[in-house]
Amino acid sequence: MQPSGPAVKQNNLSRSSIFRAHPELFSVIKGYDPWEFYRNIKEVGSGTYGHVYKVQNLSTDGIAALKCVKIEPKDDLKNILAELYALKDCQHANIVQFYGAFLTEIRAPRQLCLWMAMEYCGGKSLQDIYNVTQTALKESVIAFVCRESLRALAHMHSLHRLHRDIKGANILLTMEGAVKLADFGIAAQITATLGKRMSFIGTPYWMAPELCDVWSVGITAIELAELEPPLFSLPPMKALQAIASRGYRQPTLRRRAAWTESFHSFLCAALRLNPRHRSSAAQLLQHQFIAAPGLGEHLTVALLREFQDVCSQRRANVQHLLQMPARQSPRQPHPQPPPLRTPPPQQQQQLPSNQATSSITDNSPAQAPKSQEKPNFSPSVHQPLRRKPVAPPSRPPPPRTSPAAPPASPHSSVPWMGAG
Numbered sequence: 001m002q003p004s005g006p007a008v009k010q011n012n013l014s015r016s017s018i019f020r021a022h023p024e025l026f027s028v029i030k031g032y033d034p035w036e037f038y039r040n041i042k043e044v045g046s047g048t049y050g051h052v053y054k055v056q057n058l059s060t061d062g063i064a065a066l067k068c069v070k071i072e073p074k075d076d077l078k079n080i081l082a083e084l085y086a087l088k089d090c091q092h093a094n095i096v097q098f099y100g101a102f103l104t105e106i107r108a109p110r111q112l113c114l115w116m117a118m119e120y121c122g123g124k125s126l127q128d129i130y131n132v133t134q135t136a137l138k139e140s141v142i143a144f145v146c147r148e149s150l151r152a153l154a155h156m157h158s159l160h161r162l163h164r165d166i167k168g169a170n171i172l173l174t175m176e177g178a179v180k181l182a183d184f185g186i187a188a189q190i191t192a193t194l195g196k197r198m199s200f201i202g203t204p205y206w207m208a209p210e211l212c213d214v215w216s217v218g219i220t221a222i223e224l225a226e227l228e229p230p231l232f233s234l235p236p237m238k239a240l241q242a243i244a245s246r247g248y249r250q251p252t253l254r255r256r257a258a259w260t261e262s263f264h265s266f267l268c269a270a271l272r273l274n275p276r277h278r279s280s281a282a283q284l285l286q287h288q289f290i291a292a293p294g295l296g297e298h299l300t301v302a303l304l305r306e307f308q309d310v311c312s313q314r315r316a317n318v319q320h321l322l323q324m325p326a327r328q329s330p331r332q333p334h335p336q337p338p339p340l341r342t343p344p345p346q347q348q349q350q351l352p353s354n355q356a357t358s359s360i361t362d363n364s365p366a367q368a369p370k371s372q373e374k375p376n377f378s379p380s381v382h383q384p385l386r387r388k389p390v391a392p393p394s395r396p397p398p399p400r401t402s403p404a405a406p407p408a409s410p411h412s413s414v415p416w417m418g419a420g
């Protein structure tokens with residue numbers, strides 16, 4: 001059910017005006033100050049519209065993620081809240097659970113911040129992971145991720161709800177290797193509203209000629225296999241034009257021989273240009289590529305270990321460099337971090353399970369080297385994967401207590417990752 005009632009005046013947005021117009025939103029907005037409910041543990045990431053914090057519920061001790069989005073008076077908060085309202089009852093094993101929202105208001109200058117509390121996924125997003133490992137995901141991992149994503153989509157589509165922004169950055173892993181779709185409906189709504197003010201074009205590379213989640217799953221499978229979606233060498237506007245053009249051909253994997261026929265056939269079914277011939281999420285779940293036995297969380301847990309190994313290696317290299325004497329003899333070569341060359345997917349080795357022993361920290365993984373190699377695009381067009389995060393909300397969340405990481409969870413199947 002969507003919130004009903006008179007529309008909020010866009011240019012006179014305030015908390016009180018919103019709640020007068022939509023009293024039902026009180027069931028979504030839990031309060032005015034998230035820091036009355038949560039203790040800040042640490043910042044875990046930042047996206048186009050704000051920062052994400054790992055927090056602890058003050059009354060239950062439960063861990064959650066708190067995402068902040070800055071709202072300006074002219075933004076269409078009503079639609080964003082409507083999405084949240086629709087999301088509040090949605091529960092699925094493969095969807096990041098939404099716990100509730102908070103609306104903070106600063107008077108001078110007038111500024112609203114929407115804070116969304118949700119399930120914490122300590123394993124990071126798939127894009128975070130491949131940006132660090134710089135290694136194509138194994139086909140079995142891609143199949144597992146596609147299966148779990150399609151399960152979430154089949155459920156939501158049966159409720160007539162679209163995600164609208166499936167991509168590696170919106171697929172999160174828990175420490176136990178579970179796959180969760182984040183930002184259901186909200187990302188697109190926020191992009192559509194806040195995006196206007198930032199001249200943000202969105203993420204066209206994953207978009208079907210018409211809006212379609214199943215198509216985006218196919219593009220995401222290619223992204224995970226090639227570390228970027230098709231057309232990524234084009235600026236977003238040009239990619240959008242190419243997708244909408246008559247001559248647009250069905251996207252395929254670049255190195256055909258490197259992947260199984262089953263994978264090609266799956267992509268073919270997901271990426272049919274004619275939407276009437278394209279499989280639904282429920283139909284695609286029957287495809288042999290993802291219906292194959294043996295797919296499970298052990299695959300994503302192994303991926304997380306690989307990620308952790310690269311993080312540990314980088315930390316060790318930085319540590320080593322910091323300990324070097326300031327001046328070197330010209331004969332001594334500088335130690336270099338190990339090359340991050342991507343082996344062909346077939347040659348990737350599964351890491352032994354006992355290799356990773358320390359915990360993932362959110363500041364250690366360096367940015368993807370490849371993102372610096374990309375060309376600059378028009379200043380009016382925001383490039384999603386190579387973005388610089390916007391400034392944090394008007395003030396950073398005041399930690400209620402010292403931001404120390406909690407003790408390791410006894411339930412974690414990946415002990416080196418600590419508690420969620």
Ligand SMILES: Nc1ncnc2c1ncn2[C@@H]1O[C@H](COP(=O)(O)OP(=O)(O)OP(=O)(O)O)[C@@H](O)[C@H]1O
Nearest residue numbers: 044045046047048049052065119120121124125169
């Ligand atoms: N529920 C969550 N649990 C744990 N970490 C999260 C969660 N949601 C987001 N993050 C972390 O915060 C980062 C930023 O997330 P955010 O949703 O703000 O941006 P994004 O999806 O990467 O990009 P965009 O803002 O363009 O959609 C993610 O890459 C992830 O590392």
